[in-house]
Amino acid sequence: MSMGTFDEEGARQALSALADGELAGADGAAACAAWSADAAARRDWHAWHLIGDVLRSEDLASDPGADLQFCVAVRARLAVEPVVLAPMQRRNVGVTGSANGPRARSGRWMFGSAAAAGFVLVAGTFAVLRTVDTPASVPLALAGGGAASTAARVPAPASAVVLAEAAPGDAVIADQRLIRDAQLDRYLVAHKQFAGTSALGVPSVFLRSATVDSASR
C-alpha cells in the first residue's frame, strides 16, 4: 500500500494493467491504493478511460473533471459516513483481530474508498460494454445522446451473462479490454453492411446496418 515500493514507471504499468483488468489480489489492491493516493495516477486513470470511451463513441466524451469530482465527492462522503465504520470493525474482529491499530485501519480506509471509486468505473465499463453488446441490434444508437443515462437505466448484467455463456464447452476469451476496443465495432459495422438476417429482405438489412451506427460520422 505504501507508495514507496513503486517507482513511477512501475506504478504506471501497474495502473495500466489494472485498467485492463489484469491485476488481481494484492497487486490490484496496491495499484488501487496508489491510484487513490496519487493525483497524477488518478489523472492518468481518467485520461485512459476517457480515451477508451471516446474511441468507442464521441458521445461518451465528457469532462474528465466531472468523473474526478464525482469520485472526490464519493470519497468525501465516505469519509464522513459513520455507517462505514461498523462493518470495518467487524472485519477487524473476525479476520485479523483488532491488534493492528489505527495505522492499519487508515490503510484499509484508503482501500475502501479506492474500491468505491473502482465500482464507479466498473459501472462505466458496463455502460460501454452494453453499447457494443447490441451488435445484434442497435449498439451505438443507444450510446448516442445520453449514453450514460440510457445505459444506466437498463439493468446491466444481461450482457455479462451472454458473454459468460458465449461458447459452450470451449475456450472463451471474452475480455472487457477487447470489448472496449473501438476496432471490434468497426468489424461489426462492416459485417452488418452485408449481413442482417437477410431473409427479412432489403429494408431489414438496412435497418440492421442503420441501427448499428458506424464509428464513422
Added chain:
Amino acid sequence: MFLRAVAPLTLAWAALALGAPACAQAAAATPAPPSEVRAWLLRIHDAASRRNFQGTFVVSGGGNVASARIAHFCEGPNQYERIESLDGRQRKVYRHNDVVQTVWPLSHVAMIEQRGMLSSFPALLQAGDDGIAEWYEVRAEGSERVAGHEANVLAIRPRDGLRYGYRLWADRASGLLLRAEVIGERGDVLETSAFSDVVIGIRPQPDSVTRAMRRLDGFRVVNPVLTPTRLEAEGWTMRQLAPGFRQVSCVSRQIEAPDDPASPQPAVIQSIYSDGLTYVSVFIEPFQAERHPKAMFAAMGATSTLAQRQGDWWVTIVGDTPPATLKMFAAALERRKP
C-alpha cells in the same frame, strides 16, 4: 486439429437444435418442400422491395432496445427508403436503389456508399438449387396478429449446429415481414426485430427521399471505397467451407472511421460467405502488435466474433452464427503466398 475439436461439439449441437424443438413441435405441420420454402422467402423479400410502407421498427437484443422510423417507396424499378433512428444520436439513412447515404445532422457529416452487393441475396434464392431447404427446416405455424396485421408464422430451424434458427411473421395480405426472431441453440431468442406499427400500401413519395439526398450543403461528404478482389489474388485460400456456405463477395476496404484522426491503416480484406439466410465475414489484415493485443472470442446477441493472429496476419471473423461455424472458417483459412 481445429476441425477435430469442433466435430463432436457440432454433433452435440445438432442433436440439441433438432431434438429439443422437434419434441416441442411434434404436433406442428410437416416441413415444407424446398420449392415452397423458396416461394415463401421470395414473397417476403419481394414485399420488402416492392411494397410502399411506413412504420416504426424496434430492434432488441442483449437487453438493449432501439427503434427507427422507416418509409419505403417503390416506383417502377426504383426503390427509395428513409430510415431515421429514434434513439441516441441523430442519424438518417436514405437509399435510392444501390446508393445509401447516411447523414449525421449534428456533426454535418454525410457518408455516401454504393451497396451493389446487396443483390446477392435474391440471387441466392433464385439460383434454382434449394440450399436453404437443405440446411434449414421450414414449417408454417399458423397465424398471429402483429402490429395490427394478421401474419403467417414461419418457423425456420437449422438442420445442424452451424446456424441459428429464425421465426418470421409475414403479413398475410402483402408478405411484408412484420417481426423476426433469431433463435439460439437452446431455443432462446437472441434478437427480435419487429414493427410496432406499420401502414402498408401508402402513396409513394420518392421525392421526399431524393430531395433529402441532394441536401448536402455544409456537409462534409465521405465516400468509402470497396475494391472488389479475390481471396486467392491476395494470397489466401479457404481450404474448406463450412457446410452450406459459399462465398458471395470479397472486397478490399478501409474499416476505419473516415474521419479518424489516426494515420491511415492498411486496407482490410473482407470475404463474405452466406448460406442463403445468414452471413459470415472474414477480415484479414497485417498483424500490428499495438492494434491487435490478443486473440479473443465474443458472442453478443446473435452475432459472434472471433479474432486471432495467423502468422504475420490478424484474422477477424464475424458472423450471425454459433461459435463453431466461425471456428471452422478460422481453421480452413490458409496463407498460400509467403
